[in-house]
Amino acid sequence: MKNKDIQSYLMKTIPLDKLYVTGDNNHIKIVAIGKIFEGINNVQKQQIIYKPLTKYIIEKKIHAISIHTFTLKEWKKKNTTKQ
Known part of the structure; x- marks a missing residue:
C-alpha cells in the first residue's frame, strides 16, 4: 500500500489536523496531529490510528x-524546542 493511499484513507477516516506518512512497504512511519x-x-x-489500518495489516498490505x-x-511544543 502506498504512503499517499494510507494518508488519504486515514484523513478520510479520522479528523486529523496534520498527517505525515513515510517509509516503504516494510515499515511505515505515521505522524498524526490533531485535537482528537x-x-x-x-x-x-x-x-485511534491503528484500528482503521488493521485490515490492511492482516491482508499484509x-x-x-x-x-x-x-x-x-x-x-x-516539539517543533519549537527543535529550533
Missing part, C-alpha cells in the same frame, strides 16, 4: 508501522 488526541493516553492515541501521535499543543 486531547485528554487521552498514548495507548488510546495509537489505537502493510507490514509494520510506527505511530507517533500529538495534540496540536504537543506538536507545536
Whole structure:
C-alpha cells in the first residue's frame, strides 16, 4: 500500500489536523496531529490510528508501522524546542 493511499484513507477516516506518512512497504512511519488526541493516553492515541489500518495489516498490505501521535499543543511544543 502506498504512503499517499494510507494518508488519504486515514484523513478520510479520522479528523486529523496534520498527517505525515513515510517509509516503504516494510515499515511505515505515521505522524498524526490533531485535537482528537486531547485528554487521552498514548495507548488510546495509537489505537485511534491503528484500528482503521488493521485490515490492511492482516491482508499484509502493510507490514509494520510506527505511530507517533500529538495534540496540536504537543506538536507545536516539539517543533519549537527543535529550533
